[in-house]
Amino acid sequence: MVGQIPKELVEELRKAKKIGVLTGAGISAESKIPTFRDAMTGLWASFSPEELATPEAFARNPKMVWDWYAFRRDMCAKALPNPGHLALAELEKRYEQFTLTTQNVDGLHQRAGSQRVFELHGSIARVKCTDTGRLLEGEIPECDEPPPLHPETGGLLRPDVVWFGEMLPAEVLQESAKAARNADVYFTIGTSALVYPAAALPVEAQRAGATVVEINPTETPFSLLATFSLRGKAGEILPALLAALDD
Ligand code: OAD
Numbered sequence: 001m002v003g004q005i006p007k008e009l010v011e012e013l014r015k016a017k018k019i020g021v022l023t024g025a026g027i028s029a030e031s032k033i034p035t036f037r038d039a040m041t042g043l044w045a046s047f048s049p050e051e052l053a054t055p056e057a058f059a060r061n062p063k064m065v066w067d068w069y070a071f072r073r074d075m076c077a078k079a080l081p082n083p084g085h086l087a088l089a090e091l092e093k094r095y096e097q098f099t100l101t102t103q104n105v106d107g108l109h110q111r112a113g114s115q116r117v118f119e120l121h122g123s124i125a126r127v128k129c130t131d132t133g134r135l136l137e138g139e140i141p142e143c144d145e146p147p148p149l150h151p152e153t154g155g156l157l158r159p160d161v162v163w164f165g166e167m168l169p170a171e172v173l174q175e176s177a178k179a180a181r182n183a184d185v186y187f188t189i190g191t192s193a194l195v196y197p198a199a200a201l202p203v204e205a206q207r208a209g210a211t212v213v214e215i216n217p218t219e220t221p222f223s224l225l226a227t228f229s230l231r232g233k234a235g236e237i238l239p240a241l242l243a244a245l246d247d
Helices: 007-015 025-031 055-060 062-078 083-092 108-112 170-182 200-207 234-246
Strands: 018-023 097-102 117-119 122-129 157-161 185-189 211-216 228-231
Touching (some): 018 083, 062 122, 083 234, 185 200, 211 234
Parallel strands (some): 018 097, 097 117
16 A cells, blocks of 8 residues: 555655645544445435534424434444544654644544644534533433433533534634645545535645645545545555655
8 A cells, every 4th residue: 555655745745844634524434433425324325414414403303413413422432543543643743733624523533642633513522502502511411301401501402513504613714724725735535525614625725835635535526636636545545654654
């Protein structure tokens, strides 16, 4: 697999001082967390986003949405970081400026040891009051009829994730856009490049003159723009890239 890493890319990485990374559900696929749009295995294959990941869906059927996220929260808690997550955590140690922006809510980058992680779409491990946005401290309260209520505010608890139609955390987006504009090398890994504003980040990096590397087993709308488009699994290509750097 090391042979699959273009030597020009290794040279760029050896010269680089500032690295930016955008990850999507694909980097967690090898941790057995389903992606959203892969046919059949993708989460949306059995559910439509509109039914589950919108404020309207939650208002219409809070229990169904809560239960779906509780199922996913449990799956994420049981999942383990894979060699792709671990390689990114190792790569971060080698650069003075390394910014990892993820669309994923599974927390696996942090569990792999990545330090500087920006969660564009929030975190499934956190829950907050629907009315006030106040995060829950400590354990999620047991209740007969989910969703449970926030013990301080009394409002319905909901996952602290960004739903369709909701604003992304402004500071996270600003920091991620700055990292994209300033990167010497920018990676876009395991994302279908379909959901904005996340999908705009590699385009911003490319426009600002970065070397942009896409890692994905299949083509995406971004592939033609990438400087290097590496066809394959993140869990295989990233460790090979690290090994090529150490050669
Ligand atoms: P998608 O499911 O849209 O895309 C997953 C991508 O990962 C696809 O391009 C796959 O080809 C690729 N992939 C699959 N296995 C891989 C592997 N082992 N290594 C590398 N790549 C692999 O997921 P996202 O692009 O993350 O938003 O979706 C973006 C957003 O749409 C999500 O954050 C979510 C969803 O709606 C919200 O919930 C707000």
